[in-house]
Amino acid sequence: MEQQLGAKFEQILNEPTDASTSLQALSLARSLILNPSTSDSTISSLLQTLSLSLQPDRDPLSLRHTLSLLSDLAAHRRHLSQSIFQTVHSFSLLCNPTSTRTLAASLSVLASIAESNQTLASDLSELSESLFLKLCFFPSVSVRHWLLLNAERFWIRPPLLLTVFLGFTKDPYPYVRKVALDGLFGLCKSIVVEDCTLVESCYCRGVELLSDMEDCVRSSAVRAGRRFRDNAISIVLMLWSWKNVLATLTTGSSPGSIAFMLQYLRVVKLMAKIWLRFISPRKVCLYGMGEVGLLLGKLDTTLREMRYRFIGLSKEEELHVLELILLNFILRLSSVEVYYDFTTLKNLHSTLSRVEFLHEELSIQPSNFVTELKKSLHEIGFSTDGPFYTPFLIQKLVEFFSLKQFVFCGKLKHIIAELDVHDNDFENPFHFISGLPVGIPLEITLYNISRENRLWLQLAVDETLTEFVFLDLERFGGSNQIRKFTFVAPFYKTPKANSFSMRVYIGMECLSEDVYSFKRRGGPKRELVFLCKEKEVFLSMGVKE
Structure with missing residues (x-):
């Protein structure tokens, strides 16, 4: 029966006939496509x-029905979805630019297929914008x-889409304005707009x-005004308050307190940038996965x-920082770049215990x-055999997070180090024997x-040639406030080369972390936080004159 129907379909479609x-x-x-037994x-x-x-010179109505059938088939x-996507993609490039409804139907089919097959996202983004x-x-x-x-189905870059929405709020047709x-309201809900001029517009x-x-337009305007007003007040007040807080700190607080607030400012700015890319996997793809990882x-x-x-x-201040760290762990575990990160998951549980x-x-x-985080971790369990990432989970947890007002009242001491290497540069290297x-x-x-x-020196020639030296503070004089010494x-393992350079860092072991991250013999067992900028040291086998 199905063969007869198929043959009849081909016969009718190939013979010159009217539209009906x-x-x-x-x-x-x-009927054949929808029947699972076909x-x-x-x-x-x-x-x-x-x-x-699927030829551009065919009747437009028949073309749109054909596109609908291809969508059902995919x-x-x-x-067959990838093959159908490429067919429709090619047709879209050949189609008459004035055939707007047919082109729109093609775009709809491509978007539907890409939504169920993420590997086609880049192909869609090239055409759809x-x-x-x-x-x-x-x-x-x-x-x-x-x-x-x-x-939002068509992988348009958010800044461009924001401009398009803003422009068409002046369309002569009311339902287009609405x-x-x-769209403008929905987009501003899901992204962080850092341009104050754009928020004002x-x-x-x-x-x-x-x-x-x-x-219909007035009702949408009421919902959208409120949102834009709230965005404007988070941006303007946040920047104003930071400037005033920092101005106050510079006149009445310790250098450590100023340094801490500057770090907090960096964290919030980074969160704002990352938030935009984590609203949906589409935006991660648009901005590039490497940028998210960076x-x-x-x-x-910074955290x-x-x-x-x-x-x-x-x-209370520690608790505030720890919640930011928990959010960072969730974002890292949910990144499409990270298939599974058992170390981060263990750190998340450890930090949650401290909270x-x-x-x-x-x-x-x-x-x-x-x-909500505790509930979610209970639901998924402490699994070690599968990926953590689920779009629904990350969306739900991020929606529950809110950046609380940070009431900072203490005077902090900043743990820092200074590192200097005398009489050494590219033209005046230290001597070594390979x-x-x-x-x-x-x-x-x-x-x-x-x-x-626990302090360590890290001496790195490259990623494969790195050594650690433990600094035993018992050997050096001074007090907790300041210690100065030559070491x-x-x-x-000097390399087989006539000359080379190495980067030297001073790092402090993160003792409260329960997870051992380093496995090099003789090196630190936990992650290091670096206390100063790196110093580059130059070495050569040539003999100094």
Whole structure:
């Protein structure tokens, strides 16, 4: 029976017929596609026939029905989705630019397929942005309305999409103005807008539309004004308060307190950038996965410095920092770049235990974010055999997180170090003999470091040639406030080269971390937080004159 239907479909479609007969053929095809019992050979034949019939000179109505059938076929036969995507993609490039409804239908099919097959995201983004913009400015109101209503499906860069929405809030047709304003409202809910001028433009346009003649536009303006007003107040007040806080600190607080607030400012700025990329996997793809990893790395380093390089934080202040660290762990575990990071997961559990302990000591209730995080971890369990990432989980947890007002009242001491290498540069290198150890004379000054701290020198030629030297503070004089001494650091595995350079760091072991991250013999067991900028040391086998 299915073979007869398939043959009849091909016969009707290939013979010169009127539009109603073509629609009859397409109806037969749909019945075969939707029937799960249809054989693979019949489906393959249908795909071939539909692909061949997708010609730009055909009747526009029949073309749109054909595209609809290809969309159904991709949805019901996932293994054919990539082939169908490429067929429709090629058709879109050949289609007459004035055939706006057909092009819009093509774009819809491509977006639907890409939503279920993320490997096609880059192909869609290359086409969809230019095609979306082109179609938006054609005369068809219905197509423009549909495009704006479905804009977030098409992988448009958020800054560009924001500008498009803002522009079409001035469209002459009220339902286009409404959907543009709704889109603007939705986009501003899901991204962090750092451009104060753009926030002001959105706010002013929302205010203007409060007096629009159409009820539907006015109702959208009320919801959108509020949002833009709130965005403006988070940006303006945040920047104003930071400037004033820092100005106050510079006149009445310790250098450690100023340094801490500057670090906090860096954390919030990094969070804002990362938040934009974690709203959906699409935006991660648009901005590039490497950039996300780089931002997460900077955030991780800055938060570790806030936790370990300052003495005198109150328990309330420590709790605030720890919640930021928990959010960082969630973002890192949920990154599409990280398939599974058992070390980060163990650190998350360890940090959460410390947060729970502080809640008990301070007799306070956990935040909604911490409560939901504990529930989520209980649901997924402490698994070690699968990825942590689920889009729903990250969305839910991020929605519960809120950046609380940080009431900072203490005077902090900043743990820092100074590292100097005298009489050494590219033109005046230290002498070494390849294969033999070499000593590197270093001038070291330490501030606010006690003997309980574990300090290490890290000497790195490259990623594969790195050595660690433990600094035993019992050997050096001075006090916890300041220690100054000369130390000759041994480097054992000098490379087989006429000359080379190495980077020298001073790092402090993060003792409260339960997870051992380093596995090198003789090196630190936990992560290091670096206390000063690196110094580059130059060495050569040439003999000094």
